[in-house]
Amino acid sequence: xxxxxxxxxGNTIKDPSDWTTGEEPATGAQESYLHTLAAEAKEDVxxxxxxxxxxxxxxxxxxxxxxxx
Numbered sequence: 001x002x003x004x005x006x007x008x009x010g011n012t013i014k015d016p017s018d019w020t021t022g023e024e025p026a027t028g029a030q031e032s033y034l035h036t037l038a039a040e041a042k043e044d045v046x047x048x049x050x051x052x053x054x055x056x057x058x059x060x061x062x063x064x065x066x067x068x069x
Contacts, residue, residue: 022052030054037061 016022026034026049034054038045041064049057062068 016052016055019052022055023050025049026051026054030058034058034061037065037067040065040067 030051031045031049031054034045034049034057037058038061041061043061043064045057059068
């Protein structure tokens with residue numbers, strides 16, 4: 001996926017698979033928000049997600065729960 005510009009902020013949004021740090025472990029903030037969204041969606045969160053995997057899962061759960069974008 002190519003970079004996209006977020007019209008609201010003017011920031012460029014990269015696909016997580018293009019992140020240079022995407023294979024690193026998910027951050028504490030990602031894990032916390034992911035667990036919040038998963039609880040709301042009544043879904044489980046797999047252990048050991050990378051930053052990129054966590055980001056994609058957050059996007060999916062935001063859509064499911066109506067949060068976020």
